[in-house]
Amino acid sequence: MTRPLLHATDLALRFAETSKDVAALEGGEVQVHRGHIVALLGRSGSGKTTWMNVAGLLVRPDSGRLTIDGTDVLSLDDTGRTVFRRDHIGVIFQSFNLLPQMSAAENVALASSRGMRSGRARAEELLDSVGMSRRAAHRPGELSAGEQQRVAIARALVNEPSLLLADEPTGNLDEETESEVLAQFRTAADNGCGVVLITHSSRVAEFADTVAVMRSGHVTMSTAQEVAEA
Ligand SMILES: Nc1ncnc2c1ncn2[C@@H]1O[C@H](COP(=O)(O)OP(=O)(O)OP(=O)(O)O)[C@@H](O)[C@H]1O
Ligand SMILES: [Mg+2]
Helix, strand or coil: CCCCCEEEEEEEEECCCCCEEEEEEEEEEEEEEECEEEEECCCCCHHHHHHHHHCCCCCCCCEEEECCCCHHHHCCHHHHHHHHHHHHEEECCCCCCCCCCHHHHHHHHCCCCCHHHHHHHHHHHHHHHCCCHHHHCHHHCCCCHHHHHHHHHHHHHHHCCEEEEEEECCCCCCHHHHHHHHHHHHHHCCCCEEEEEEECCCHHHEEEEEEEEECCCEEEEEEEHHHHHH
């Protein structure tokens, strides 16, 4: 197989500053190929969000190796990480992180590396593609959780990332909207993106091409069938 878009090995991260010392990540391996959707499955507290924060270059691990698009991203300095993240990675947070005082369209356009003005046209296009064009002028507080989720997805896609990381992207959605949102991720993958979907849901995991299972900070890749039989 071709070189993976993302290759993470032996990532370790310990939260030690508080009185309770937690080993949040304890090794394992994840590979994400272009055009593929990987589900990252695991129980609450197993380290999925922490893994995403490391893969999204938001948090530095204590040790391990992480290559994205051929770049050894852990060797980048802070500026290099910010630029790399903007140009290569789209992140959808578990809690959306939309700016409350901005409209849906502004939230998407503001994330554009091409600036607000040309970002605006792209924002309209993307909001349309997630079925949100009629809510473009609404602020997050005026949107349902599922609608905010769709705005967050549009925002993550604004710079055409090669890697899309989504933390429980369908956690707030009914089944029908979930299917529509999953179709968005499939389209992104068909356009050459590598997608990581963090989820508790076996239905969402079944939709993925590969499953990575996180257990107490240790992650291993499995086929969907192995997961179903476990
Ligand atoms: N900033 C932090 N300081 C200390 N411990 C933390 C911190 N962030 C996370 N943890 C701990 O690390 C572990 C992994 O947390 P993480 O948020 O990655 O889990 P998760 O798999 O995303 O869970 P969920 O499915 O509930 O979102 C948990 O035990 C958590 O309590
Ligand atoms: Mg989480």
